[in-house]
Amino acid sequence: MSAAETEIPPPRDSLLRRISDVLASHHGFYIFLLLLPPLLWLGIVYLGSLFALLAESFFYIDDFSGVVVRQPTLATYGELFQSANFAVIERTVAIALAVTLLAIIVAFPIAYYAARYARGRLKAAFYVLILMPLWSSYLVKVYAWKLLLAKEGAIGWVFDQFGAGRVLDAILNVPVIGGPALSTSYIGMVLVFLYLWIPYMILPVQAALERVPNSFVEASADLGATPRQTFWKVILPLAAPGVVAGAIFTFSLTLGDYIVPEIVGPSSPILGQVVYIQQGTAGNIPLAAAFSVAPIVIMGVLLTIARRTGAFEAL
Amino acid sequence: MSMDSPVAAVSFRGVARHFGVVRAVDGVDLDIAPGEFFAMLGPSGSGKTTCLRLIAGFEQPTAGTIAIFGEAVAGVPPYRRPVNTVFQDYALFPHMNVLANVCYGLSIRGMARAEREKRGREALALVKLAGMETRRPAELSGGQRQRVALARALVVRPKVLLLDEPLGALDLKLREDMQGELKTLHRTLGLTFVFVTHDQGEALSMADRVAVFNDGRIVQVGSPEDVYERPRTRFVADFVGSSNVIEAATAKAWIGADRAASLRPEKISLLAAGALAPADAVTVEGRVTEVLYHGAVRRIELETSAGRLVAAVPATSGGEASAGATVRLAFPRAALHVMDGP
Numbered sequence: 295m296s297a298a299e300t301e302i303p304p305p306r307d308s309l310l311r312r313i314s315d316v317l318a319s320h321h322g323f324y325i326f327l328l329l330l331p332p333l334l335w336l337g338i339v340y341l342g343s344l345f346a347l348l349a350e351s352f353f354y355i356d357d358f359s360g361v362v363v364r365q366p367t368l369a370t371y372g373e374l375f376q377s378a379n380f381a382v383i384e385r386t387v388a389i390a391l392a393v394t395l396l397a398i399i400v401a402f403p404i405a406y407y408a409a410r411y412a413r414g415r416l417k418a419a420f421y422v423l424i425l426m427p428l429w430s431s432y433l434v435k436v437y438a439w440k441l442l443l444a445k446e447g448a449i450g451w452v453f454d455q456f457g458a459g460r461v462l463d464a465i466l467n468v469p470v471i472g473g474p475a476l477s478t479s480y481i482g483m484v485l486v487f488l489y490l491w492i493p494y495m496i497l498p499v500q501a502a503l504e505r506v507p508n509s510f511v512e513a514s515a516d517l518g519a520t521p522r523q524t525f526w527k528v529i530l531p532l533a534a535p536g537v538v539a540g541a542i543f544t545f546s547l548t549l550g551d552y553i554v555p556e557i558v559g560p561s562s563p564i565l566g567q568v569v570y571i572q573q574g575t576a577g578n579i580p581l582a583a584a585f586s587v588a589p590i591v592i593m594g595v596l597l598t599i600a601r602r603t604g605a606f607e608a609l
Numbered sequence: 610m611s612m613d614s615p616v617a618a619v620s621f622r623g624v625a626r627h628f629g630v631v632r633a634v635d636g637v638d639l640d641i642a643p644g645e646f647f648a649m650l651g652p653s654g655s656g657k658t659t660c661l662r663l664i665a666g667f668e669q670p671t672a673g674t675i676a677i678f679g680e681a682v683a684g685v686p687p688y689r690r691p692v693n694t695v696f697q698d699y700a701l702f703p704h705m706n707v708l709a710n711v712c713y714g715l716s717i718r719g720m721a722r723a724e725r726e727k728r729g730r731e732a733l734a735l736v737k738l739a740g741m742e743t744r745r746p747a748e749l750s751g752g753q754r755q756r757v758a759l760a761r762a763l764v765v766r767p768k769v770l771l772l773d774e775p776l777g778a779l780d781l782k783l784r785e786d787m788q789g790e791l792k793t794l795h796r797t798l799g800l801t802f803v804f805v806t807h808d809q810g811e812a813l814s815m816a817d818r819v820a821v822f823n824d825g826r827i828v829q830v831g832s833p834e835d836v837y838e839r840p841r842t843r844f845v846a847d848f849v850g851s852s853n854v855i856e857a858a859t860a861k862a863w864i865g866a867d868r869a870a871s872l873r874p875e876k877i878s879l880l881a882a883g884a885l886a887p888a889d890a891v892t893v894e895g896r897v898t899e900v901l902y903h904g905a906v907r908r909i910e911l912e913t914s915a916g917r918l919v920a921a922v923p924a925t926s927g928g929e930a931s932a933g934a935t936v937r938l939a940f941p942r943a944a945l946h947v948m949d950g951p
Contacts (some may be wrong), residue, residue, distance in 0.1 A: 512667050513700035515687040517714035517765060527713075531704045 336480045362579055370580040374588070379568075386565035389480065390548035393487040397544045398537055400488065401495035405536075406529075406591065408501035409498075423495050430492070436557050439486045443477035443558065451475070473560055482534035483559030488549050494547065495540035502536025503529070540569050547607075549589040565589065616679040618643040618769055618801040619664055624673035625825075626659050633659040635674070635825035641769075641818075646795050646802045648812035651822030652848065660822075661771050664803065666690045678768060685727035688770060694769035697774045699758040701746035707733065707757050714765035732764040733757075735794070752783045763798070771803035776811060781802045788815055809849045813837060821845050838873075841949045846871035851919070853877075855945060859915040863891050866947040874908065876944035877920035880937040890939045893918075897934045911938070 304356060305311070317324040353362050354369045373379060408420045426437065442448045453462040465471040466479060471481030506529060514524040552566030563571065572582035622641040624633065628779035636654040641647045662668040663675055666687035675682050682690060693714070701710050708729050715725035733739055735754035746754055755775065762770060775791070776784045792815055795802050806812050812819045812835040820830045821844075840846035843854050852871040857880045860866040879881045886892045895911035895918060909930050920938060930936050 418874075452797075460639070507698070509696050509698055509700035510702060512665075512687065513694070513696055513702075514713070515692045516665060517761065518688045518717045519686055519713075521719055527717075528702060532702075 296312065297301070332459070336438065346584055347583045350579055352582045355578050355580055360577060363500075370584045373581060374584045379585075382563060382565055382568050382585075386549060389487070389564060389591060390545045391485060392484050393491065393548045394541045394544045396488050396494055398499075398541065401492055401499055401540065402526070402533075402537075405496045405500035405503055409500045409506075427489070428493055433553070434488060434553055435490065439482075439489065440477050440557050443475065443482040443485070445475040447475075447477065477558055480559060480561055481556060486554050486558050487542065487544075487551070488520040490554070491544040491547050494543035498539035499533060499536040502539075503532040507534045509598050542597070542600075546593055549592065602607055610869070616643070617641055617676070618645065618678060619691045620676045621663075622674045622676075622844045624660075624663065624670045624675055626663060627671045632825045634663065634670070637825075637827055638725055639820065639827065639830070641801060641803060643678075643801055643822075644799050646792070646815060646817045647804070648680035648816035648819045649803065649824065650807070650809060650812040650819050650824060650849070652807055656825040657807075657820075658773060658880050659825075660693070661805045663691075664769065665692055665694050665771055672798055686742045692766040692771055693762035693765055693769075694771040694773060695755075695762050695775050696757045698746065699746075699754045699775060701745055701754055705746075706742065707738065707744050707749070708749035709854070710746065711761045711764055712755055713761060718765070722886055726929075728764055729760075732760040735763065736790075737928070751778055751780075752787065755779065755787065758876050759794075763794075763800075767800070769801045769803060771910055772802065776804055776806070776808075784811075791815060813849070819849075821849060823848070840871050843869065843871075843948065843950060846948065853916055853918050854948075860945065860947065863915075864942050864945055864947075866875070866945070868947050869950065870945040870947045872940060873947055874919045877918065877922070877938050879909070879922055879926065879938045880922065882937075884940045886937075888940070889942050890910075890940055892937055892939045893939050894935060897930045897936060899932055900930055900941070909936075911936070911937070 316544075317327075326547060350362075351370055352366045352368070353364050355361070356363050374383075389498070393522045404424075406422075408417065412420050417589050430440065434558055444450070450459070462476075466474070466476065471480045471484075476482040476485070510528055514528045515521070519527065521542050550566050552564075552570045555564045555567055565588065569582045572578045572585060576582075619639070621637045624634060624637045624639075626634040633654075637656070637660060639660075639949060649660055649820055651657045659668060659714040663670055663801040664677070666682065666685060666689075669684070670852060677691060700712065705713070708726060711732050712725045712729040716722075720728075730739065731741065733742065736759050738753060738756050738760065739896065741749070741753065741757075747893060748755065749757065755778075759775075760784065772791075776787050781786060788811060789803075791802070804815070813836070814832060818830060819836045820827045820831055821836060822828070829836055829845045831839075833887060833928050834851050840849060846852035846854055850873065852873055855863070855870045857867060857869050860870040864870070880892065893913050893915055897909055897911035897912040898912055901908040901910075902924065903921075905924055907924045907926075907930075909920045909922065911918045918938070
């Protein structure tokens with residue numbers, strides 16, 4: 295081979311290459327360009343509207359004229375702590391907690407199986423099954439559940455077929471969470487939320503479990519731990535960040551939802567519905583804004599607690 | 610196989626472990642004596658690691674029986690076996706500090722905190738990690754993690770310590786230091802050590818006995834000298850110290866053997882021009898194809914009438930051999946070891 299044959303011509307110069315030259319040598323500028331669009335979006339559209347909302351919550355509404363008075367006051371927050379309004383917050387947090395705890399209990403075994411045992415086609419099938427509910431319309435799913443849970447619905451029918459109608463009645467007779475039918479009880483509402491948000495719990499828990507190498511499980515067994523001990527001392531602590539991430543999803547999604555409780559569950563409204571009513575029919579934007587701040591504060595507190603307990607340390 | 614002790618620390622009888630059609634371990638008989646430093650040597654996929662996992666209980670044999678100190682362990686889960694493992698990736702728990710990792714086995718056994726931490730500190734001192742108790746595994750170097758893994762396995766006083774490629778992830782200098790330390794630990798503790806490696810140097814330098822694995826079977830068991838000086842098969846000759854294999858026809862012409870023989874590169878010397886071959890030596894002429902300088906030795910690759918040969922001569926000599934030169938080689942007849950195979 296001669297040298298002339300092996301010589302490779304230098305790349306041709308072009309405008310794009312020159313731009314690349316500038317960007318490659320000015321790394322900070324490159325990062326700035328990269329982050330500019332998302333920061334504009336977050337800064338103006340998201341944070342801007344959030345602060346506008348926050349500001350609104352410090353105004354109050356004139357009872358006679360129904361006009362928002364733009365003078366800073368804590369009166370609206372005082373209204374928030376009136377027993378009827380505060381009960382809404384309590385009720386919503388209780389429902390969100392129930393949904394989150396149930397989601398952890400239901401999702402963990404599924405995620406555990408998917409992460410540690412499913413391989414190949416089975417794993418692909420698993421992903422499809424988990425994600426499929428997210429492909430169809432949210433409203434369709436909620437109405438479908440309303441029919442399933444209704445007094446004469448499929449679930450009641452199944453209970454009757456197995457002669458367990460009394461069991462269902464007993465469940466519905468439990469005070470507070472029960473009701474005339476599943477579709478008008480808190481049990482029904484929690485079930486629908488659980489169904490809607492379960493993928494958001496399974497996926498992060500599964501991701502966390504995938505990152506626990508099998509050798510940790512073997513090392514634990516090797517050192518004398520039974521599978522149960524290994525679960526509590528090695529697997530669960532290492533999966534905790536995934537559980538916390540999933541819990542943040544399920545909890546905050548429940549906290550903000552206002553469509554499911556419109557369709558399923560008892561008539562007493564939860565937080566999202568109250569915000570909806572206050573800013574809509576009632577026209578009390580300051581109170582709606584104050585109600586909207588509640589989930590933000592609750593999530594902030596929960597995240598701080600989660601961080602304190604070291605749930606993020608194994609990340 | 611003759612054993613000094615009536616009860617072997619670990620014994621395999623006709624052990625096989627098949628994964629579908631893959632015969633990872635295929636008919637292994639083995640006795641490891643109490644207190645022995647035993648190496649399982651072989652290339653990847655030769656079944657050595659599976660054998661270790663069979664002892665630990667992470668795998669169950671498809672056929673055959675395994676006994677640990679005379680007790681059959683069929684169906685006994687890992688957490689009920691008197692053996693502990695140092696894992697290849699160390700498998701330190703990232704959510705616990707060094708001391709908690711070391712004390713894990715003791716806390717599982719329900720030992721009181723004060724007592725287990727005392728023992729944990731002793732174990733850490735044994736592996737020269739005193740003062741590192743509150744560090745997280747992520748804050749340690751590879752060598753330190755290795756020591757924590759060792760302390761964690763030793764603190765629960767296993768009857769047999771299993772080491773899976775324990776030095777594989779360390780750099781050369783650290784590996785050499787650790788070899789010496791493991792050897793010292795073995796002598797002071799008097800435990801049975803079983804370790805798996807693909808590094809023949811490691812196996813030869815540390816073990817009392819070496820089992821050479823290939824294709825799921827043991828091809829030779831013996832002292833390091835045995836395995837190195839008297840390989841039974843071509844595979845052992847080649848895998849342990851890359852020997853020259855002299856084909857049967859040539860071996861017959863040289864020493865009257867009717868089977869192939871192995872010839873260690875360092876047994877071959879270069880004869881100076883005009884020098885007389887020593888008595889009882891075989892001489893052969895060869896053309897140098899490549900010379901590799903290794904510091905202590907020079908490896909000279911040659912083309913000869915007996916085929917391709919590699920000679921390892923002290924680096925202080927052999928400087929005159931360069932690619933293309935024709936040289937005369939000599940080696941004692943006794944250096945030719947006739948192997949079992951054809």
